[in-house]
Amino acid sequence: MAVLIYAENWEGKFKKLTFELASYGAQLASMIQTQLVAVSIGEVADEELLKLGNYGVSKVISLNHPQLQSFDSRQITRAIAQVAEQVEASALVLSANNSGKALAPRLAVRLKAGIASGVNQLPTSISPFVVSKKVFSGGAFASLTINTTVKILTLLQNSMELKEQIVSCTIERFEPTLDGGLTSPKVLESHKHAGKILLSDAEIVVSGGRGMKSADNWAPLLELAELLNAATACSRPISDEGWRPHDEHTGQTGKIIAPNLYIAIGISGATQHIAGVSSSKCIVAINNDKSAPIFESAQYGIVGDAAKVLPKLIDALKVIKNK
């Protein structure tokens, strides 16, 4: 028996979310009194793989197969399912990111496993297996019972504290049996946004809405973000108007994020916007309308015009940083 996590890598390196996953997996494994195993796909140096041992992973199963080099969810599903069967995984945990969302449902069918997606806490009970998840885009929570022997969970990014737990960790190579006759999607082009803090990875996000008045007023917002080492986001009208790129749109139909701190500047807080940010640990709102709904979701607020408040906030932050 084991809890199995899918330890995704980015060009051979793990990210914070990989260790969040391990931290979650280790606590889940101790609840069901079993070991924590990780599966890694692609070329990752042993030194990197062994870092998982700092977060409770006692075994890493490493796969490197030419047919797994491009992200074909059908092939990767087969490979992970074979590992899950070999270690007799009773629970499989993936990140609720792009690849986790692509793999988890396929694995659920392959392993006949019930799935709870986008969880942000440990199960409340193991037998029956009950875990809480957000539904109606944050309008309610559901206690979901998984009725199958194997359970699959996807974990929201930034919802789990890293919990160091050093254990002795071994690496095992695994050769999956793949169907050579299957045609994978062919990658024609690939774009990477280099050097930018990813919205999904960011612990702090600074976001602007209509109250910023014009695309030309974004400089102070960007300066604030840089000072805070934050990613930048925006509300839907802003990306629709082309003031900011579409990949910054945060909200129900855009990106759904859960940073530690979300600073909403000139955003009124429509239901659809809140749906994308309601899991943030702390929301700060700066808006000139005291009755704006954003203040219902915010922990801290300043009533004022963005153009006037931002420079003062930046100055105050510089004072703190220079201390």
Place this chain on the structure above:
Amino acid sequence: MNILVCISNVPDTTVRIKLADNGATIDNTGIQWIINPWDELALTRALELRDDPSSGVKQVSVAHVGLVGAEPTIRKALAIGADNAYRVNCDPADAFQTAACLASIVKNASFDLILCGIESSDYNGSNVGGMLAEMLDWVSVSGVSFLKVENGSITVNREIDGGRETLQVQSPCVCVVQKGIAKEPRIAAMRGIMQARTKTIAVSEWNGAESLTTVASYQPPKARPSCKFFDADSPEKLLEALQNEAKVI
């Protein structure tokens, strides 16, 4: 090429969800039901392709798993322009059951491309598309933000962590689509509404597919403490609170 768009029937995204029977169920009174926003965008893109002769797309169908009460939503999809519709008469308990019902429709028809929205705005699962693909043993691409079909050849953009890939995909395949797939959802015109009345909704009975999960109960979201306001002229007080109270900077 024939496209199937899977549509979910969800509460209007602006309604405040109310619980009933001590959280055992959702209170449905007064809720207006709509096509799940992402599915509506998927349908819009499918129709754009069908209306473009160079795409090779001949027909766009929609499929829904649900009871007869969802038919107004299905009629709306037909009014927007879908050619025909399928409904499996089953009130699904989870994504697995929904996908299994959809698979039964697909196995008895000939579709080359299936589009599903990235998630439904009610259960936020993001599971049906991938499950359906695995049940059919088809290729699936998730996070699709752009879809082009030319003479039956499919090109998509897929959003990945920190970037984007352009892929060429062979049919049959399932594309799970998200923001970017279409600009604005297409709106039904009077002519479409009239035509929708005579289009067929093929109803099939539940095929016995089971669910793997059940909702034990619902809880309202935790009430957030009321907002603490700071004076616009002293933002240092806000920063102090963020540092010492919330401990987030």
